[in-house]
Amino acid sequence: MTGLRIELRRSTALWAGLLVLVSTTGMLLLLTSAGASWKGNSTTAMLELRLPLAYVWALVVGLAVLQGMRDSRSGVTELFSSTSRPGWVRLGTLASAVAGVVAVATVLLCAGLVAVVAFGGGFVSIGFVPLMVTAVIALASSVLLGVAIGRLLPHPLTVPVALVATFMVATAAGQELQVTSPDDEVSRLALLAPVLDPPNTDLVTTSTSVDIGQIVWFTGLGVTAFLLLVSRSHGGRLASLLPAGLAAALALTILPYKISDVLVTDSIAGELVCDGAVCLSRAHEDSLPAVAVVGKEVLAKLAVLPDPPTEVREDTSAMAHLAAPPRNEKIVYLRSQSLAEVMSPEQLRLELLAGAGVATCSRPNTFNTTESTVLHLTAGYFNGGLAALPSESLMWGNDRIRGEIEEAWQTLRAQSAQEQLNRVAQARRMLLACEDSERTLDVLTAPR
Structure with a gap:
């Protein structure tokens, strides 16, 4: 616990959590109107988060990459590798601090949106929980991946490249999910990003297959990111890619390919x-x-x-x-x-x-x-x-x-x-x- 408190104080963990809360809230205020439909249903409010998440996702990953470069920038990589304390313990503490604070900040953000819906007289149900869990796991696993990339590639260009690449992936995924007909097919790869245009009504949610597929993918990505972070050998780093590969393969078999199977009627709100x-x-x-x-x-x-x-x-x-x-x-x-x-x-x-x-x-x-x-x-x-x-x-x-x-x-x-x-x-x-x-x-x- 002492190490965790130190990392919370000296790492970018608290700043990352603050970034999630402030930037997402600000973008919601800028991108939605006073009479936005998401205020009528807690499930729709969670979907509304997916639009600013395209931007916040990139910012959080960029900050995590910067945090992962800390040892290299400080010139203490060899010093820490010579200590008797296992490297995975120290690195695991760092990863837990940053990812944990981002996860807590995401939960607080979701709880705040649900409170806005509830106090505004909107409809609140447990239907928002799978969407909240997906957002939390997506951001936490992305933070772990960012820290791992920063540790493995401590180059001055790594941070801007990671930030821009994440934003481009989010933008491309959003464009792939734009359709004009219920029969249109969408790219399953696009559903591997936590991005989705907000729905037009407050009676829509994502299907169970989308929720399960995304949770499986981001969980596997988080496991791979942690293993990459603590692995010291090239063989260990190659083996650490296996969880993400298996998760991606499983998720792609679960995720639907038609937009009418991606967005479905909220069974609780639509009753x-x-x-x-x-x-x-x-x-x-x-x-x-x-x-x-x-x-x-x-x-x-x-x-x-x-x-x-x-x-x-x-x-x-x-x-x-x-x-x-x-x-x-x-x-x-x-x-x-x-x-x-x-x-x-x-x-x-x-x-x-x-x-x-x-x-x-x-x-x-x-x-x-x-x-x-x-x-x-x-x-x-x-x-x-x-x-x-x-x-x-x-x-x-x-x-x-x-x-x-x-x-x-x-x-x-x-x-x-x-x-x-x-x-x-x-x-x-x-x-x-x-x-x-x-x-x-x-x-x-x-x-x-």
Whole structure:
């Protein structure tokens, strides 16, 4: 214990821990907004750490490499090698001090984020624990590797090269994990870095296979790093690479290759809680009373349709930000983003009525003026008049497109009441079948 206290005082251990706390907190404040979705779920908060971790990871490794060069820079390598005390004891104490402080700092950082979520009224569950464990092991093992590299390669360029190389690995891994479709494949090698873009909703987490694969890899890397640090012979150093090699091989067989298997719905936060026919995720349960009132009103308005929907349910899919919304003739799906945007009851009602309770077949963040017109017309039919849809604000704000919507609205309203209902019902069936949007609009606006 005496040696550990000395290393805590004389090494960079405390500085490394402070670096993790201060730099990560600062980057979170700079990179996230006041209404960021991670504040609604403790699991999402852990995923939010993965973005600043790309930078902090490199800084911590660079500092660890500098610490590993201490004996060489002080010119005492030969002196310590001639003492009767085993080298692995002294080096193990140093490694334990630096890696231990970084691990504790990471735990404190994670605990602080969970506290922010809890005191902010967000959803807290044990789902964040695997993500926290992964982050702790990743940083601690990387610190051990940095100390080992600094001891083996005590050159002035080692620190900047290690720092830049780690940052480049983190950046490349982040780019490899950027996808545009739920069916896109990702590089398993990219998942060996503790980097991930923050999710778009607070209902997403990493799959069990990702958590296990990363924990196995970083544990093996930590064992190899420690053995490299204490080994004195070339044969011992070569043998010390075996744990990392085995861990990498095992991790690559565990890690998934499709993004839809990397990010999954948080089974705890995404569990549905219902008020009659209206269901929300457990993470958004506080909004259920207000949404239930709107949802039941929407179902009552849609009841005039043949085979009307009977449920309003939140879409808890992990791929909701990449895939077209689900469709079911008996269910009106509510996007999680609609709650995150703090829609008023009137806005939420319009969103649920749009498409006669059916979303378009386009992926999120796409722009289609024809689909927008269909959504506005169907929402306007049940609303009794045209109104701006929050999800289509860009379309409504364009004077030309808005003029086309109003012209189409006048054409629809010129029909008899029964004809209007028939056309809206037909448009709903076409939306359920994902038929061409041009044809759907023609059904609504065709001359008598």
